[in-house]
């Protein structure tokens with residue numbers, strides 16, 4: 074009889090694969106993509122440069138970046154059948170629509186049947202361009218507005234905001250959104266990336282692997298938390314102020330409820346992404362004439378730190394940042410996918426390049442073996 078080792082609940086601290094994409098040090102609060110510290114990337118890079126970095130493990134030259142920008146621009150206009158399908162979906166549950174539409178994209182992908190590394194790379198680029206257009210267009214349709222064609226002159230962040238609002242975004246809004254995309258692009262073996270790699274390891278194609286990732290991202294313990302943070306802030310209300318924020322959060326903690334946007338499986342210190350998002354939430358909130366969301370968030374952070382010794386994660390300040398950019402709650406988690414598709418696809422390509430089926434074991438804790446089979450009438 075084979076015996077299997079007892080698992081660590083939630084595979085905590087279990088190393089499940091080797092990867093050259095993302096370096097995480099949860100004790101020192103370090104996050105780096107292919108060796109580049111997230112703080113440097115957030116200060117200096119663009120999302121497109123980060124995509125190139127994740128896919129190629131090095132920063133692009135100007136010519137390589139230009140090529141990638143052209144490929145993304147080519148990918149952004151959505152196939153007409155996708156727009157038609159989008160119109161038939163019930164409005165409002167945007168993350169489900171993103172999942173369905175991403176799945177449907179495979180039917181219209183010219184490389185669908187080609188599993189060569191070159192074709193898979195083209196599909197990675199295409200999915201990154203297309204998912205952004207899907208989310209922006211869903212945002213418009215949720216409000217009863219029609220789709221906006223992408224503008225090839227604008228970059229990825231600018232195009233998203235333009236396709237969402239039909240207005241040319243300011244330089245400040247574009248850069249803030251670009252930084253948010255950079256911060257969310259990859260995070261090692263988080264749940265959705267692991268799901269993508271497990272699917273890819275069967276050598277299924279890239280679309281179903283990304284669909285698996287989107288399904289995992291939706292959960293409130295993962296990407297769904299950013300929308301829950303905004304729901305919490307709205308529950309306190311714009312006039313609530315830090316005192317009400319503190320009272321609401323203390324009451325939740327007393328009821329043993331989790332506060333969305335806090336805690337992390339890997340970080341035991343400040344999440345380096347939260348450092349940038351905190352500042353963005355403050356600056357953008359002030360500019361939008363709504364500093365109170367940040368003020369309430371700060372008080373919540375202080376209470377959760379004092380009571381539970383937990384730090385904000387990437388989702389906490391991204392909520393008030395997106396709100397200050399005028400983005401609806403229902404798009405918060407889909408926006409996570411707009412960025413993370415770059416990391417998911419990088420991991421899928423890495424899995425394909427050095428694959429072994431991912432097939433772990435379970436510790437059996439069910440009824441003792443063997444049980445005697447009882448005919449149905451004598452049970």
Ligand SMILES: CC(C)(COP(=O)(O)OP(=O)(O)OC[C@H]1O[C@@H](n2cnc3c(N)ncnc32)[C@H](O)[C@@H]1OP(=O)(O)O)[C@@H](O)C(=O)NCCC(=O)NCCS
Pocket residue numbers: 083293294295296298330331332333334335336337338381383386387388
């Ligand atoms: C991220 C998360 C899933 C990590 O979970 P985990 O490593 O499995 O940690 P656990 O859920 O086992 O939590 C450990 C302890 O901290 C507490 N805790 C963790 N996150 C908490 C939160 N956000 N609010 C209040 N308490 C929290 C748990 O209640 C538990 O306390 P206990 O030991 O007294 O029961 C968890 O922190 C969480 O649910 N956070 C809220 C959702 C969120 O923001 N998700 C986005 C992650 S980027």
